Amino acid sequence: MSAPAEGANGSNAAPSAEDLKLFELSQKYGAEAAKRVRPDGLDQFVPLKNAGSERFRALAEDPWADHAALNAKEPVKDGAKYKFLILGAGYGGLLFAVRLIEAGLASGPDDIRFIDAAGGFGGTWWWNRYPGLHCDIESYAYMPLLEETGYMPKSKYSTGPELREHADRIATQWKLHDKGLFRSNVENTKWNDATQLWDVQVIEGRGPGEPSRQLKLQAQYVLLAAGILTNPHVPKIPGLETLAGPVFHTARWDYKTTGGSPEDETLTGLEGKRVGILGTGATAIQVVPRLAKYAKELYVFQRTPSSVGWRGQRPTDPEEWKTKIARGKGWQRERMLNLDSYLTDANEEGQENMVADGWTEMPGFSAVLGSPRHPIVEPTPEKIAQHVGRVYKLDMPRAESTRARVDTIVKDHETAAKLKAWYPTWCKRPCFSDEYLQSFNLPNVHLVDTDGKGAESATSSGLVVAGKEYPLDILVLSTGYVTPAIGGGSPAARTGIDIYGRGGKSLDEKWQNQGPSTLHGVCSNGFPNLFFTPLSQSAQASNNAFTLDVGAEQVVHIIEKAEARAGPSAVIEVSSEAEEAWALEIMRRAGWFATVMGCTPGYITSEGEALRGADDQMEMMKKARGGNYAEGMAAFLKVLQQYRADGSLQGFQVASKAA
Known part of the structure; x- marks a missing residue:
């Protein structure tokens, strides 16, 4: 789906310089997405519990469960x-x-x-215990029932251990x-x-x-x-099961191999080791800086770069908490709605920005959340094109600023170019970090960009990309979850x-x-x-x-x-x-969500499968029913x-x- 090369008001007037820029940008986005389209779609992955070998099926087990304590219960x-x-x-x-x-x-x-x-309460915060783990949504808006529990989060973005502890806090308070x-x-x-x-x-x-x-x-x-x-999944890379060194998924972190613990990110087990991490999504953005600190050599295998904005993590100020955050009955729902208004392009002029982080700078994310400003998009080619062009225009400042940010941080120009996200902000979970891009300035960190293709095979000693083998002692799978x-x-x-x-x-x-x-x-x-x-x-x-x-x-x-x-x-x-x-x-x-048609394959499009069947009216109607x-x-x-x-x-x- 391309942004229209017509006047911004939908007229037949000659396109402006901005309209031409949007058109060129959409063409670039389309070319980058086309590189990543694979006929196997979701079949390029296998859920852990269905993995071919016992080695990978074992990754589906819970490494954190206290079996003795659980078995002792009635x-x-x-x-x-x-x-x-x-x-x-x-x-x-x-x-x-x-x-x-x-x-x-x-x-x-x-x-x-x-x-x-x-083995306990917490959901994703039970399973995920990788180093660097924290929620990418502000804790004051994200952590459930803060008002009811009276709990003050330790920082603006809570860590995994704190989020897991909060699940236990809720379970305790309500018996x-x-x-x-x-x-x-x-x-x-x-x-x-x-x-x-x-x-x-x-x-x-x-x-x-x-x-x-x-x-x-x-x-x-x-x-x-x-x-x-x-449901974490493993990529179907030929030979992956033969890799000699430890292989584990970020959702089943192996601290016996890396050293440290969820509460202690001292990963001394990586010292002197060649470590690979496969994937550069929201999890890898948090993990890479920790691996980079301890590994002798770190190879970051990238299929599609993430868009990485500023984070701005900071401890919670108790006085600010009392006077500006938890400031009255209903404060948390009010904060949730306030944050959401910026992401749905619904904030009013002069409105207080309670959260004031990178999320609130991306009104283009309304492409996948919806917006009250233009609720009904007529399902005609002209109206759809106008809508897509309008949202692309809304997204362009943020998308360009995150690409420019890479150049201001990453010193090697070739590496910086490969780390830029050429797709609309909404197509892949936006990321925020003040450490990830900086990691690529370290001499032991190497970006292995696969030009959208992924790793082609594995041997007993490493991964192969474009015919070149990268020797590894340890491989971390940061390959996400079943959509x-x-x-x-x-x-x-x-x-x-x-x-x-x-x-x-x-x-x-x-x-x-x-x-x-x-x-x-x-x-x-x-x-x-x-x-x-x-x-x-x-x-x-x-x-x-x-x-x-x-x-x-x-x-x-x-x-x-x-x-x-x-x-x-x-x-x-x-x-x-x-x-x-x-x-x-x-x-x-449903016409509102035509914006995903231009997205690179990934989580939001079920690896491109959601974009198939455009010529089958029955399938299109089913997909329209399944929208938000x-x-x-x-x-x-x-x-x-x-x-x-x-x-x-x-x-x-x-x-x-x-x-």
């Missing part, structure tokens, strides 16, 4: 029944639980049970620590038409040398709270669970046959008492904790109103008419608030469970 009984089974114990699952408890819906000892493959069934995977969940309950098949791991337990649990409600960063858009964004596919509703209907098959079908992104017809964290047909924020809390609030409202009407044994199901009406609202706004609410999170929140204010649960069928 086991969950086979056949146990719960009111709420929450599948996922990260921030999303915790928010579900807290909002249910505060609404008075979960107060009994068997009301809530979490199920998670991890959830004995509610976790950890090291466990749900195989399937089936609606039982006779009992009007969910039957949930679970495999509980017990640690090395201990046999797993098969459990069948029952639940009135199943809440899917798997995060968007849950949550897999399976069209089906909640079943992205959680890796087979879900069967009324009459044995498969949720995955429903998504594949008719496209995403929800009301407000949290429930689907044919699957009573099943709710999920929002992805398709909702609004998204760059601050995922905001998205999760908005979804939790909506789900709790639905259950609360339904139980007030039908009692504590309510059966709640959205009607097909209501979800189709909502799908039409999403599709009316294109007016942005604040506008979507108003839709939900109006819905709640009505109080009638319009679109839902509510009944009492048969005796």
Whole structure:
């Protein structure tokens, strides 16, 4: 998708110098994206648990679980029944639980049970413990329930250990620590038409040398709270399994090899070693400076460079915290909305910029979040081109400034040129660091740019790029996660669970046959008492904790109103008419997201697979149904608030469970 070479106002007037520049930029972006298009799409990766060798399958295991302590707890009984089974114990699952408890819906000892493959609470912050780990969203806006817990983050951008500790803090405050069934995977969940309950098949791991337990649990409600960063994958590089030295994924960091710990980034195990890191996304931006400090030689293998802006990390000032941040009731939601307004190009002139960081300098990110300024983009070639051109223009100052920033930091001109991101800001997670680019000025750090192709093969002693072998003692895979858009964004596919509703209907098959079908992104017809964290047909924020809390609030409202009407044994199901009406609202706004058509393959486009099938009208309609609410999170929140204010649960069928 190219930016239009026409007047900025959409007229037929001669294009201005700026319009010509935008056109040339879009051509450059298109050429760079074309380099990276691969016919195998997502098949160029394999999820860890399906990796070909035991060596890589072992990377799917939890290296952090305290098996002895977990095995000492009273086991969950086979056949146990719960009111709420929450599948996922990260921030999303915790928010579900807290909002249910505060609404008075979960107060009994068997009301809530979490199920998670991890060994404890935290989700992505449990699994990820690599050196340099911190959240890229300001902690004051990101960390859930700060107002309720009264916790003051240590710094503007919290570290991984602090974020994991906060998950435990939430679990402690709301007495959830004995509610976790950890090291466990749900195989399937089936609606039982006779009992009007969910039957949930679970495999509980017990640690090395201990046999797993098969459990069948029952639940009135199943809440899917798997995060968007849950399934790491390994690239299918020929010969990778033969590499002699240690190989591990950033989401399963091997401190036995590197030395140090999550709390101590003294990586003495790297001294004298040739270390490679494969990937240059948001994780590598944080890891590379730590590796560079200790490795004898560090080789950074790059397929697509990240756009790296300034970070500005600093400790929290207690006085500023009391007077300017936590300054009154509702301060955290206000801050979340304030941050979001800058990213959706919705901030007002003279408005206070509460967060004032690199995120608030990129109104072009509205390309993937939506904006209330131009909510409906007519699906005609002319209107789409005008819209794309407008957003490219909005993004150009930030994109150019980040490319110029590389030149001001990286001393070697050839290396600097290869580190510049030639794609719109929204196409790959924007990154922020005051250390990453600086690392390439060190004599032991070497950028291996693959010109968009990736590593071609591996030998027992290293990686091969463009016919040249780079000898390595240790390889770190910073190759990301399976996109949550897999399976069209089906909640079943992205959680890796087979879900069967009324009459044995498969949720995955429903998504594949008719496209995403929800009301407000949290429930689907044919699957009573099943709710999920929002992805398709909702609004998204760059601050995922905001998205999760908005979804939790909506789900709790639905259950609360339904139980007030039908009692504590309510059966709640959205009607097909209501979800189709909502799908039409999403599709009316789908033209907004034409901006992703010009993106380089990556996480946001499912490695280019989301861009395929442009000539198949049925596929295009399915993808349009799977979009987000294109007016942005604040506008979507108003839709939900109006819905709640009505109080009638319009679109839902509510009944009492048969005796």
